[in-house]
Amino acid sequence: MSAPEARRVESPTAPERGEPAARDYLDAYARMVVIREFEQTIHRLFLKGEVHGTTHLSAGQEAIPVGVCMALAPDDYASGTYRGHGHALAKGTAPEALAAEMLGRATGVCGGRAGSMNVVDLEHGLVGCFGIVGGSIAAATGAALSGKREGRVSVAFFGDGATNQAYFHECLNFAKVLELPVIFVCENNFYGEFTPMLRVTGGGEIAARAGAYGIPFEVVDGNDLWAVRAAAAGAVERARSGAGPTMLECQTYRHFGHSKSDPARYRPSEELERWLERDPLTVARRRLLAEGVSEADVEAVETEAQGEMERAAEAALAAPYPDPHERPATEFKP
């Protein structure tokens, strides 16, 4: 089954628009390249046996966390999924600390004890990444309760599959009733594990579900950094002004299988090819050049991002494992 075109259902409020400078987009593109390099490096290290357990790669979906985080302040909150490397890197986690975490090393962002699926980085407002489908929705909604008092916005990143979980419906209702400053960002990659989204989604429309709770929503091209940032900026403005939650359905596609054990043979090759032609990195690169950024400047940030990731992987591989007898520095102390 090929990925569908979503129907554009009218949303209660149109978000506001404002544009950052070309330099900001170049920086954001650099972050997208870091995420892609990160995922490819983790893929290689996994095959070498350096990454224990499994891991879920987000290559192909980079424009979503980066575009959304462009619109956030550094101390705003976000939660991510088990496909959360991009969520953490976009929110500000250092590639070196995240790579070390993937390898279970003591220098990891959680002391090497969280691994790929459960990263938390409170210093950068990342309240957690969750292996439970839909868990990120509840965490970000909870953070938005604090956020409402503190003037902070909270973002939940989650997949299309999570919109069939009770968390989604309870949290959207709760957020609307309390007008919480939360943005629900669905990364609709059209599959939940090996199952096409349409086969398990009543009504076939994800964003429109928010409308049932009176929450403004928008269907966004999730492979277009500019489109994601603009939609997120409108949602952030609404949240900060006290106008409550917004839902963004960002349509995208994962380049790899669901997890490391999935070769993704269930996807028609024409479908994959069609989406690879709209690789978010290619789309962003083309747009930067069209906006007048020079080829030399684009290449410079690509080289720098690749170098940054190589250094991060080397440092992570050289780092020690945590001492199992020592209490982790990151342990919660009541």
Ligand SMILES: Cc1ncc(C[n+]2csc(CCOP(=O)(O)OP(=O)(O)O)c2C)c(N)n1
């Ligand atoms: C509550 C719960 N049920 C089932 C699973 C098993 N599971 C892991 S990922 C996944 C699919 C989720 O798909 P989606 O939300 O679309 O996210 P994607 O993997 O596509 O990013 C499922 C069913 C789980 N981790 N948690």
Ligand SMILES: [Mg+2]
């Ligand atoms: Mg999915």
